[in-house]
Amino acid sequence: MVKEEIQTNNGVNVQYRRKRNKREMRHQLISFLLMIFLTLVAFFVVGYGDFSVWFVIPFILILASVQVGFQLYYFMHMSNKGHEAPALFIYSAVLVAFVTILAFITIIWI
Amino acid sequence: MNSYAQKRGFLATLWDYLTTVDHKKIAILYLVAGGFFFVLGGIEALLIRVQLAVPNNDFMSADMFNQVMTMHGTTMIFLAAMPLLFALMNAVLPLQIGARDVAFPFINALGFWLFLFGGIFLNLSWFLGGAPDAGWTSYASLSLASEGKRIDFYTLGLQISGFGTLMAGINFIVTIINMRTTGMTYMRMPMFTWTTFVACSLILFAFPPLTISIFFLIFDRLFGAQFFNVDMGGNTIIWEHLFWIFGHPEVYILVLPAFGIFSEVISTFSRKRLFGYASMVFATVLIGFLGFMVWAHHMFTTGLGPIANAIFAVATMAIAVPTGIKIFNWLLTMWGGSIKLTTPMLYAVAFIPSFVIGGVTGIMNAASVADYQYHDTYFVVGHFHYVILGGVVFAVLAGLHFYWPKMFGTMLNETLGKITFWLFLIGFHLTFFVQHFLGLMGMPRRTFTFLEGQGLETGNYISSIGSVLMAVASVILVINIIITSVKNKKVGNDPWGDGRTLEWSISSPPPYYNFKQLPLVRSIDAYWHEKMEGRKEMPPAEPLGDIHMPNPSFIPFMISFGLFIAAFGAMYRPDYSWGLPVLIGGLVITFGSMLVRSLKDDLGTYIKKEELDDDKGVKA
Structure with missing residues (x-):
């Protein structure tokens, strides 16, 4: 079985690459959905909820830093x-x- | 065939240097420009010492003194020390890591021209209504009160040259990360490369605060902003913080490459591997890291409160630990080595006690309680001159003698070099040692004169005599350079005979493509390793092939020139109607040049393999 794996493209294992791309795509989709969700949460906290300023500002700052992490690691491949x-x-x-x-x-x- | 081998007229040579993107030629440009500003700053220093030689002197007015001492500090830090270090970095760093050029040759040239135009702009103030007069730190309360255009020359000039420095720094970081040859791992890099790497990282983090604070000051003075104006709700202390967030790392930006040069010199002329290489690297990185946590020790008397003062005092003292590691490593490198006291080695040996004095007075200043006594006295002046002259200037002079053959292919005269050294060393200690005591006796910093009978006469007189000795030493150095250039006696690859790193494995000066084949590095001190194995040259890491080289370009000059014009427009805009068009015109030149650069494809040229075969240049 192993020998039948396609070994073209300068020795790069195409099947492995395909698998990895698929996994990365899934990660990107999940983080994309999470980012949209976090953005909605941020809007909700500021616009609809009745929260004090002392909660809202640190909370949306934390959300923002989580978003930066997603952006750097899942979309810009820093990992x-x-x-x-x-x-x-x-x-x-x-x-x-x-x-x-x-x-x-x-x-x-x- | 090879353009560099032909004899050329003066204009052709000038055009060559105006458009060059070759790191070796840019090094020479930095050296000439930095040397010019060093002489200028030195003359200003002499004027200061003439004024202070005797009590109640009226050699110059207090106003003139303010201008001279401001320009002395600004010129020496921004326009002399940094460019001279950049000259040495440009000259040897790509050779040390086995690269054919820096990562961005175009940006390298741009960095130089920005620095030069900024420096010229700053010094034109002498002819256009007076030089900046608020001290090199240009504290906002002083600089906002300064009349006329003086401070605007400072802000706009430093802004332009600061852009250049930032670009040069980024360029070296990328070069060191990406351009190392096969086998040159991080832990095999020569110490000078390592210290340059850390110093350039500091530039990357320290110059943006300077850029921001200078922009604030420009807006305050020229465009009606109120960042520092207390009457309008601004805060003058913000300038001090932003300036020192830049200013303290700046000290390490200067002194770390100096440490690197001394590490190379000491290990070469002790003919031993650098003692504790790994701990040297660690100490360098640690100094760079701690350098950002200590800026407020320049402001202990501003009224930060006891807790902030204590934190910054302790952080400052912590820097003594990695610095101490370095000092002991240098001593232990020399210990048991077979030492050759050449001119560079003399500077290196003299540097150690001189710098330790500067370090010890630094610790005294760091004790925040005692600092209330030292603050703004000549004690501080003595301290930082010991650090900067005893560290940076000694290193530049050592590096100049050490790398002169690699830059120009000739050896500076050793006898004259040693005379320069002794005069400079004696003059240096005469000038600045006594200033500590003047400070303790109460002589304030930046004072333009003093009265008789205060006990300050003798000390100041000795100090002035010392400065003359340093001036004589500098003149002898210039004579040495002229004699050497006239004789023009060429030397071989490794003129000191004990070269350890890659730059000594190729001809002096190297061919414009540096390495015919990139070398294979198999150990720390790669060239020394091959010599010990009985080889005369480095093993190649690649087969002989075409070499890709960048094309020369005039665009860096034009981009910088545009900003130079724009700065005049910005400065005179509040007073004259032609200011705004000039400002816009200058920016059009700058951005137009950038546009040309972006739209016009410039793919560089190839040196053909056959051409390399004909060349008598070096292998590997």
């Missing part, structure tokens, strides 16, 4: 091999930006 350097720089920048914002809201504006 794939060869993306270590961009990931390192993205997380370093997030850290620097976080420290900066933290300093601005704690020791400048208060």
Whole structure:
């Protein structure tokens, strides 16, 4: 059976690729639906629910960061091999930006 | 056949340099421009020392002094130290990792021209109504109060040259990640490559805050915004924070490549592998990381409160740990080595105690409670000159002597080099050591004169004498360069005889395609490894084939020139009606040039295999 697998396209296992693409497609569809759902939740919380501002702002910020994660990992393939350097720089920048914002809201504006 | 081999007239050479995208030629451009600004900043330093040589001096007015000391600081940091380091990076970094050029040769040229036009714009202020006068930090409360166009030269000039620096930094990051030759893993990269990598990452994260704060200041001064105006609900402290979020990493942007140069020099002339390579890499990354957590130690007296001061004090002191690791590693590299005291090695040996003094006074400043005493005195001036001269300038001079043969194919005279070194070392310590004590006696920083009988006369006089010695040393260096260029005695691949890394395996200067065949790296200190195995050259990693090279382009010059014009328009727009058209015209030149670049296909050229065979250039 194994030997019958198609070994063309410069030795790349086409069947394996097909399987992987299918799995990725499923992941993308699921995350796409989740993203739409999260966006609707965000709209609902702001527009219809009777929540206090102290709940709404952190809540939609959390939703936003989850969406960024979906975008980077499922649509921009950051989880794939060869993306270590961009990931390192993205997380370093997030850290620097976080420290900066933290300093601005704690020791400048208060 | 090969254009570079032909004799050419002056205009052809000029055009060649105006359009070059070759990293080796851009290195020379950076070196010439950076050297020019270094001399300019040095002259300003001498003027400062003349004014302060004797009490109650009226050599220049207080207003003039403010301009001179502002331009001294700004020029030395942005227009001298950084470009000189970029010169060395451009000259050797692609060779060290076994690449034929940087990742984006076009952007490399663009970075240089932006820096040059920004620097020229800043210095034109001398002829157009006075130079910036709010200190190199340009604190908003001072810079908003400054009359005339002075601060606008600072903001617009630094903005343009800052774009250039940011582009250069990104370019080197991509080059190091993507362009390493076969076998050149991260943990086999030479130390200079590693420190450049971390320094460029710092540029990537530190320059955007500078860009933003300068834009705020431009909007405040030229377009009626109120970011820093307290009367209108702005906050002047925001400038200080944003500036130092950039400004502190900037110190490491300068000093990390310096560490790299010294690592190369010390291991080459101790003829030993660098001691604790892995811990050196670790320390470099850690310094880069911690460098972003400490900026507020420049602002202890601003009134951040005890908790913030304590956090930033402790974080600052933590940086002493990785720096200490580095110092001990250099000492242990020399320990038991067979040391050759060449000119670069002399600078490296002198750097260690000088830098340690600067580091120790840094720790004194970091103690936030004691800093209330040191703040804005000459103690701080002494401290940062020990770090920047003892670290960065020594490194640039060491690197200049060390890599001169690789850049120009000739050796600088060793005797003159050693005379330069001793004069510079003695002058440096005479000038700045005594300034610590002047500061402790209460002499304020940026003061334009002092009175008799305050106990400050002797110290200031000694300091001024020292600065003259440094000036003489610089003149001897220039004489050395002229003599060497006139003699033009060519040297071979490895003129120091102890080269360890890839750049010494190819001819000096290298052919414009660097490597005929990309080399195969089999160990750290790749070339030394092959020499120890009894080979004379690197094994190739690829068969001989056509080499793809980028075409020269005049567009980087035009993009930068457009911004230069636009800056004049932006500056004079509030006063003259022609300002707005000039601003728009400049931007049209810039974006038009970008459009041409985007729409016109430029696929580069191929050097044919047969051409390489004829060439007497190096193998592998």
